[in-house]
Amino acid sequence: MGRVEGKVAFITGAARGQGRSHALRLAQEGADIIAIDICEAVPENSYPQATEEDLAETVRQVEALDRRIIATKADVRDFAQLKKAMDAGVAELGRLDIVCANAGIGGTPNRAEDIPEDEWTNMVDINLSGVWRTAKAAIPHLKAGGRGGSIILTSSDAGLFAYQNIAHYVSAKHGVVGLMRTLALELAPDMIRVNSIHPTTVDTPMVQNEGTYKLFRPDLEHPTKDDFAAAAVGMNALPIPWVEAVDISNAVLFFASDESRYVTGVPLPVDAGAAIK
Amino acid sequence: MGRVEGKVAFITGAARGQGRSHALRLAQEGADIIAVDICEDVEGTVYAGATEADLAETVRQVEALDRRIVAIKADVRDFDGLRKAVDDGVAQLGRLDIVSANAGILTSPSNAENFSDETWNTMIDINLSGVWRTAKAAIPHIKAGGRGGSIILTSSEAGLRAYQSAAHYVSAKHGVVGLMRTLALELAPDMIRVNSIHPTQVDTDMIQNEPTYKLFLPDVEHPTREQFAAASQSVNALPIPWVESVDISNALLFLASDEARYVTGVTLAVDAGCFLK
Numbered sequence: 350m351g352r353v354e355g356k357v358a359f360i361t362g363a364a365r366g367q368g369r370s371h372a373l374r375l376a377q378e379g380a381d382i383i384a385i386d387i388c389e390a391v392p393e394n395s396y397p398q399a400t401e402e403d404l405a406e407t408v409r410q411v412e413a414l415d416r417r418i419i420a421t422k423a424d425v426r427d428f429a430q431l432k433k434a435m436d437a438g439v440a441e442l443g444r445l446d447i448v449c450a451n452a453g454i455g456g457t458p459n460r461a462e463d464i465p466e467d468e469w470t471n472m473v474d475i476n477l478s479g480v481w482r483t484a485k486a487a488i489p490h491l492k493a494g495g496r497g498g499s500i501i502l503t504s505s506d507a508g509l510f511a512y513q514n515i516a517h518y519v520s521a522k523h524g525v526v527g528l529m530r531t532l533a534l535e536l537a538p539d540m541i542r543v544n545s546i547h548p549t550t551v552d553t554p555m556v557q558n559e560g561t562y563k564l565f566r567p568d569l570e571h572p573t574k575d576d577f578a579a580a581a582v583g584m585n586a587l588p589i590p591w592v593e594a595v596d597i598s599n600a601v602l603f604f605a606s607d608e609s610r611y612v613t614g615v616p617l618p619v620d621a622g623a624a625i626k
Numbered sequence: 627m628g629r630v631e632g633k634v635a636f637i638t639g640a641a642r643g644q645g646r647s648h649a650l651r652l653a654q655e656g657a658d659i660i661a662v663d664i665c666e667d668v669e670g671t672v673y674a675g676a677t678e679a680d681l682a683e684t685v686r687q688v689e690a691l692d693r694r695i696v697a698i699k700a701d702v703r704d705f706d707g708l709r710k711a712v713d714d715g716v717a718q719l720g721r722l723d724i725v726s727a728n729a730g731i732l733t734s735p736s737n738a739e740n741f742s743d744e745t746w747n748t749m750i751d752i753n754l755s756g757v758w759r760t761a762k763a764a765i766p767h768i769k770a771g772g773r774g775g776s777i778i779l780t781s782s783e784a785g786l787r788a789y790q791s792a793a794h795y796v797s798a799k800h801g802v803v804g805l806m807r808t809l810a811l812e813l814a815p816d817m818i819r820v821n822s823i824h825p826t827q828v829d830t831d832m833i834q835n836e837p838t839y840k841l842f843l844p845d846v847e848h849p850t851r852e853q854f855a856a857a858s859q860s861v862n863a864l865p866i867p868w869v870e871s872v873d874i875s876n877a878l879l880f881l882a883s884d885e886a887r888y889v890t891g892v893t894l895a896v897d898a899g900c901f902l903k
């Protein structure tokens with residue numbers, strides 16, 4: 350018997366990285382999946398975006414676990430697209446129990462006063478308002494089920510404290526905590542729980558790219574993954590440079606399962622102790 | 627394969643309540659147990675203490691799960707007794723991976739300025755210094771194993787915010803958070819993780835007694851369990867009066883297992899959203 354057997358999970362940003370890992374971990378434990386991803390370049394990003402092939406690969410891997418998955422190309426900036434994907438998925442899979450608002454971008458680093466207007470608004474539109482739209486599309490289905498539910502918002506250590514040169518990211522991720530707490534209060538009467546996860550650096554394409562390497566190693570002209578690791582380890586208390594996507598997925602699984610049936614309103618760092626350093 | 631298969635857990639206050647539940651939940655998932663409890667009334671508590679028969683019942687239930695358990699009567703105020711218990715347990719069971727510093731008391735309420743020195747000191751000695759002694763007795767064994775480990779401190783909602791008439795308990799439980807964060811930093815190089823759990827009301831003997839009912843219902847002469855349930859529910863966001871011991875055990879299991887291998891320095895509330903209210 351899986352730990353989320355028979356439940357259905359909606360996951361944004363599921364084409365690759367943490368989103369794909371969440372889909373696989375929940376499917377391993379018995380859940381069916383509704384997956385969406387933009388599968389397109391977001392121009393403000395300094396690293397390559399996911400593709401339709403990536404989303405198809407998530408589908409292949411979930412189906413290899415003998416679970417069902419409905420995958421749709423959709424953008425969290427567009428509520429109508431999101432709602433359509435959600436409604437179609439629930440119609441097909443019959444229910445909704447778990448929501449992972451995971452889609453997000455890293456953007457391009459800049460001092461706060463130098464962030465261009467469009468990069469600021471786009472960041473907030475995806476990393477904060479996109480999370481709100483995801484919840485908004487899901488809540489009617491969770492309520493209709495009458496069995497409660499679990500909404501998990503992916504914030505970041507940047508949702509708990511500041512980093513220089515990414516004011517837009519830090520602001521959006523802090524905003525996610527405020528949204529999480531408000532939703533937790535509003536949805537508690539329906540036994541719908543809302544929590545957020547705060548990863549330190551995760552080994553995904555969002556950070557494994559030269560733009561991020563340079564942010565951490567301004568001293569080097571062409572920093573490598575190893576150069577980045579040497580700098581990244583310094584942020585964590587545990588002697589590791591980063592966590593794996595599966596470590597975030599295991600925290601998602603805890604929140605998604607009935608093991609945490611009375612846990613709500615909690616910001617959970619999965620951060621190798623970065624927050625206390 | 628259990629989620630903590632082959633590991634050994636040291637649990638204080640294991641004769642009953644949450645401590646017994648932790649022993650059983652970890653044993654179900656494959657751990658052997660070193661259990662200690664004072665098995666005596668503690669001066670100033672407003673409810674009956676655990677007994678040797680209670681500790682024997684924990685032993686019986688763990689053994690019924692086909693796991694090994696070494697149970698020893700010991701007081702967390704006595705470092706030598708505690709160390710001897712851990713040393714004996716590790717000698718018999720071969721290793722130490724998990725520590726649950728769970729033993730604790732609740733004594734008569736009072737305004738801060740009216741506590742006697744004795745009442746104050748006993749509270750701090752058990753609920754704060756006892757946690758430090760538990761860690762102190764365990765750390766050499768975990769380090770000697772060279773495999774890292776997980777130390778889980780039971781704090782309380784009262785470790786995150788104040789309640790009137792319980793300055794001694796609130797101070798001790800806040801102190802546990804400071805200890806948790808310091809230990810997390812100090813032990814990170816050895817991959818030993820340290821986290822705290824913050825329960826709302828848990829359905830155990832500590833609170834299911836008339837003096838505690840009266841704390842919530844000062845105007846009722848003989849409050850009943852039902853009246854207490856309604857008052858207790860009003861502090862939670864989720865519409866439940868209290869959580870069960872197993873809900874704390876499930877959070878402890880997550881933190882104890884390798885699923886949380888990079889989670890350290892975290893205050894995890896299992897509190898039905900009461901922190902937000």
Ligand SMILES: NC(=O)c1ccc[n+]([C@@H]2O[C@H](COP(=O)([O-])OP(=O)(O)OC[C@H]3O[C@@H](n4cnc5c(N)ncnc54)[C@H](O)[C@@H]3O)[C@@H](O)[C@H]2O)c1
Nearest residue numbers: 362366367386387399424425451452453505550551553555
């Ligand atoms: N990687 C890290 O170090 C790290 C650390 C903390 C938090 N996070 C957060 O974790 C989440 C997942 O990131 P990741 O590390 O897996 O990176 P990733 O780039 O591999 O995955 C993000 C996914 O979101 C999708 N996406 C982006 N914009 C979208 C939009 N408008 N609509 C729909 N989908 C969109 C992308 O296509 C991609 O598949 C993000 O919210 C990120 O901010 C990442």
Ligand SMILES: NC(=O)c1ccc[n+]([C@@H]2O[C@H](COP(=O)([O-])OP(=O)(O)OC[C@H]3O[C@@H](n4cnc5c(N)ncnc54)[C@H](O)[C@@H]3O)[C@@H](O)[C@H]2O)c1
Nearest residue numbers: 639643644663664676701702728729730782827828830832
């Ligand atoms: N019950 C609640 O509502 C609640 C809420 C938040 C936190 N807590 C905390 O949870 C922990 C467990 O409490 P519980 O609810 O299971 O209550 P409980 O009274 O059933 O269990 C506490 C156990 O600790 C033992 N103990 C007390 N003093 C000791 C000492 N000096 N040395 C060794 N053992 C000792 C007791 O004998 C008892 O078996 C405590 O730390 C408590 O403060 C309880």
